[in-house]
Amino acid sequence: MEKRIVLKNETDTRALGAKLAAQMEPNQVYALIGDLGTGKTTLAKAVARGLGVTETLTSPTFTIVQEYETGRLPLYHFDVYRVNDEDELFEIGLEDYFHKGGVCLIEWADLIEDLLPEGTVTVRLAYGDGEGERICSIER
Numbered sequence: 001m002e003k004r005i006v007l008k009n010e011t012d013t014r015a016l017g018a019k020l021a022a023q024m025e026p027n028q029v030y031a032l033i034g035d036l037g038t039g040k041t042t043l044a045k046a047v048a049r050g051l052g053v054t055e056t057l058t059s060p061t062f063t064i065v066q067e068y069e070t071g072r073l074p075l076y077h078f079d080v081y082r083v084n085d086e087d088e089l090f091e092i093g094l095e096d097y098f099h100k101g102g103v104c105l106i107e108w109a110d111l112i113e114d115l116l117p118e119g120t121v122t123v124r125l126a127y128g129d130g131e132g133e134r135i136c137s138i139e140r
């Protein structure tokens with residue numbers, strides 16, 4: 001099922017993140033896909049807040065994954081933009097994260113499409129018409 005949502009501004013994106021967080025269940029994987037600056041990290045920050053994570057979510061550019069354990073569910077936030085080699089993902093134990101009882105949010109997940117588990121929820125973000133507009137499509 002695919003759902004298309006127009007996000008008029010950053011506030012709408014944050015509200016979507018909060019809504020998604022409220023629906024999240026253990027062992028779900030969310031693929032966040034979209035060009036540079038479309039709002040993947042902004043959405044991830046709102047999800048973290050919605051789950052009740054007390055730390056500030058920062059981009060895991062150099063570590064691939066950051067783990068947040070203070071919310072309703074553990075949150076594993078990935079950014080695979082700079083991953084050059086699939087071996088780097090096996091080294092961090094990517095597969096294990098999919099069934100550790102938490103939620104995985106993976107920025108740039110389109111780069112590792114083959115490695116994503118069945119049932120991954122795909123969240124695509126694209127630029128809209130106005131400056132702050134984004135088009136989001138969610139496929140479950």
Ligand SMILES: Nc1ncnc2c1ncn2[C@@H]1O[C@H](COP(=O)(O)OP(=O)(O)OP(=O)(O)O)[C@@H](O)[C@H]1O
Nearest residue numbers: 007009010013035036037038039040041042132134
């Ligand atoms: N509707 C919107 N939703 C999200 N961000 C928006 C929106 N409108 C404007 N912005 C701005 O766009 C930028 C989004 O940056 P963000 O880091 O979330 O993107 P990203 O997709 O994670 O980029 P990257 O691929 O570099 O990681 C921010 O500067 C934010 O203020």
Ligand SMILES: [Mg+2]
Nearest residue numbers: 040041059107
């Ligand atoms: Mg980002």
